[in-house]
Amino acid sequence: MKKGLLVALLVMPALLCSEPPKVEIKGSLPITSEGKSPFVRIAKELMPAVVSISAEKTVNVRDPFSEFFGGTPDEFFRQFMPELKKRQTLSGLGSGFIVSEDGYILTNNHVISGASSLTVKMMDEKEYKAKVIGSDPVTDIALLKIDVKGLPYAKLGNSDEIEVGDWVMAIGNPFQLFGTVTVGVVSAKDRRDIGIGYEDGDGPKIQDFIQTDAAINPGNSGGPLVNLKGEVIGINAAIKTSGSMTGSGIVGNIGIGFAVPINMAQKVKSDLVQYKEVKRGWLGIYYEGINSNLAEAYGFKDNTGAGIVVTSVLSGSPAAKAGVKEEDILVEWDGKKVTYKNFATIVLQTPLNKKITIKIFRDKTFQTLFVTVGEKPAEMKGTGEPQKAEKWLDMEVVSVKSPEAEKMNIKASSGVVVASIDEGSIAYEAGIRMGDIITKIGNKEIKNLQDYESAHSTYGKSKAPIVFKLKRGDGKAIVAFTPNQK
DSSP states (O other), X not given: OOHHHHHHHHXXXXXXXXXXXXXXXXXXXXXXXXXXXXXXXXXXHHGGXXXXXXXXXXXXXXXXXXXXXXXXXXXXXXXXXXXXXXXXXXXXXXXXXXXXXXXXXXEXXXXXXXXXXXXXXXXXXXXXXXXXXXXXXXXXXXXXXXXXXXOOOOOBOOGGGOOTTOEEEEEEOGGGOTTEEEEEEEEEEEEOOOOOOBTTBSOOSSOOEEEEOSOOOTTOTTOEEEOTTSOEEEXXXXXXXXXXXXXXXXXXXXXXXXXXXXXXXXXHHHXXXXXXXXXXXXXXXXXXXXXXXXXXXXXXXXXXOOOEEEEXXXXXXXXXXXXXXXXXXXXXXXXXXXXXXXXXXXXXXXXXXXXXXXXXXXXXXXXXEEEEOEEOOGGGTTSOSOSBOOOBTTEEEEETTSHHHHHTTXXXXXXXXXXXXXXXXXXXXXXXXXXXXXXXXXXXXOOSHHHHHHHHHHHTTOOSOEEEEEEETTEEEEEEEOSOOO
């Protein structure tokens, strides 16, 4: 007999005879006094407010002979091949939920994007044509309206109050199975830079996702994520697949789903109703993340990961009016801890003209300043914040509209500029140099820092060569190398 097997046989009787360990359960399981799951009540209350959204899109069909004949005249097709249509209508199915008795409906932007016709189907199978009040690709939220009164509607909760481990329920129409309910927990909060890719683009630029293991599948997009009170705390938007991140209208669930926080959606809804567009807060600074060397140099001692360093303050901006200065370390915004990753999202979601307090660290002491949040001037819209991406491939890149790019005499309207690069790095050895403008990575066009960070998320772990397209002076260059050579 083998020694390992003998040990196992000797140990087993002792295990069988020993008493099982006692586990103390504090609190109560999610069961009602009648022995029912609380989700039974929630499903009954919420289901009438959840709708199916059918979106029809008309697309151009490529001439199958164009690459051989340089384009075949339409007359030829009409005469000899009438069955080949130049345009076709495609339909997709998503979810949404009613948020007012007069027919306002929240859903995802990617559910309705590009649709020529939208039909909303209720639980009682009644159907209505819907119009788009407004949409916001930046957050992947859309607001629809149907002309009906007295509708059941969902109560909206406070997504800032949720905690990891809270029970949640997702309701939607996966695989055209109307009114499907799945249950799980909040797996994580504040998920960013997760590289979502939808059919119509690279997904939302502002990401602050709630992660859940409640099953989310194709067709769930736009449906509600609900807490035990029956309040909507998120809009189901995307799933993690074994291959890549994707909109939840594409590939099946493996237990990792993402929802847009309802607090973010409520601000978008309010702006779309009032202004027909989304108004975003603006402070007017350039900044970079705090690191151990900067913290030591400034005498800043904080182990929580909070803090950004102000590198520039724009004249006449809300920050300038509040007294913010270069080299200030900003640690709190309206009571929320500030980090390099969350700061842009926090500011953009702050209502215009709201007076808030910010905490800064200056001259080795903490100070409180008061800021009235403004709107970015029209001529600056689209420039985005922050102006520098996280270091990747031993190089730093900045926006083509940043002060650093201006100092380098960069004259470009899109792309990102290599501000520094370590000699001996794989990027340097491949041929990338300081001052190069990166315009494409892999199959992703790089127009701004958000595109660059999305490419970083997509290709950062690639063990196959990736193509980088560069603009250098009046010329162009193409290099290829493997980002992950470990």
